[in-house]
Amino acid sequence: MTRPARRTRRTLQWTGVGVAALLALSACSSSDDSASDAAGSASASASADATPKLSGTVTVFAAASLKESFTTLGASFEKAHPGTKVVFNFGGSDSLAAGITGGAPADVFAAASAKTMAIVTDADDAAGTPATFVRNQLEIATLPGNPDKVATLKDLTDSDLLVVLCDKTVPCGAAAQKALDAAGLKLTPVSYEQDVKSALTKVELKEADAAVVYKTDVKAAGDKVEGVEFPESADAINDYPITLLKDAPNAEAAKAFIELVRSAEGRQVLTGAGFIQP
Structure with missing residues (x-):
């Protein structure tokens, strides 16, 4: 075999080795990307599973003066969380508080004064410290x-x-x-x-x-x-406190409703009705 022919043969051999190496690297990269995508999908799925879908009925005992505002927010909540239903019991705060301490099933209590809210907190029927969300004159x-x-x-x-x-x-x-x-x-x-x-x-x-x-x-x-x-x-301006109740049948959905009431959307609805921000 002549010298030029040997050189050509060696060049082809090295070229073949290089192509094989590149193909191997490409395969590894593709495998790594697939693994990364799979891990990302698993992470997203786990994150979604960590936030349970809200469902069921949320029972809200609320001062009569909140009727229009809370009815609007209840409809908004149901739209944002298909499968939920917000049921209201509007009335005098003292009567509502008496009902709660008497064992009436409810998830949320929104009172028209700190004094009537104290009826519930003193009976240890509130879960946590009530928060003032609006005031009224x-x-x-x-x-x-x-x-x-x-x-x-x-x-x-x-x-x-x-x-x-x-x-x-x-x-x-x-x-x-x-x-x-x-x-x-x-x-x-x-x-x-x-x-x-x-x-x-x-x-x-x-x-x-x-x-x-x-x-x-x-x-x-x-x-x-x-x-x-x-x-x-x-x-004689009244503060309006709201709280999750201790024995709330639907605590997770109740917390979400309270968050809506205290959110920017909730503030907009309430101030639009004439309530004063605390």
């Missing part, structure tokens, strides 16, 4: 057009007016009494109602000339009533 609700020309809290002491208050054991009633005390006024209403919506309804049905309720309730009533602000209401 009083306003006088009159008939549309304010035919009796009510301009001040003192005007409600006119014996010719039919005035309704919330019961003193209910947060809106306790706040109204605090405002009256701050103004040095005494008022004898034609009736004491068990929650703020009941007091407002008396005016809406023209069974009363005026009622002391929350600004949020006046706003929710639209043109059915007219609101009159009064300075003494600044001395």
Whole structure:
């Protein structure tokens, strides 16, 4: 064999070795990438499994003044978590607290005052420390057009007016009494109602000339009533606390609902209804 022929043969041999090596490296790289992709998929799957899908019913006991806002947030929660349902029990905070301490099954309690929330915490029925999520201020609700020309809290002491208050054991009633005390006024209403919506309804049905309720309730009533602000209401602003209940049947979903209430979306809904941020 001639020298040039030997050189050509060696060159082909080395070229073959190089191609084989490159193919081997490519195969290893492909195998490593596949292993990495598989590991990543397994990690993502594990992460998804770590966040359980919410389902079932969330039972929320909430102050009557939260009805419109919480109903909106409940619908939003159900849309975000298919398979869940939010059931509300709206009423006077004191009655709701009594129900909870009496064993009524519930997941969340949102009260219209720290005092009524204390009924639940003192009975050791709250899971953790309640958090204040909004505040509310009083306003006088009159008939549309304010035919009796009510301009001040003192005007409600006119014996010719039919005035309704919330019961003193209910947060809106306790706040109204605090405002009256701050103004040095005494008022004898034609009736004491068990929650703020009941007091407002008396005016809406023209069974009363005026009622002391929350600004949020006046706003929710639209043109059915007219609101009159009064300075003494600044001395009787109520904090609204919310808590997960100790024996909550659906604790995980309940926590998620509370997170929604305290989120930016929740704040937007609540402030839009007239509540004040704490």
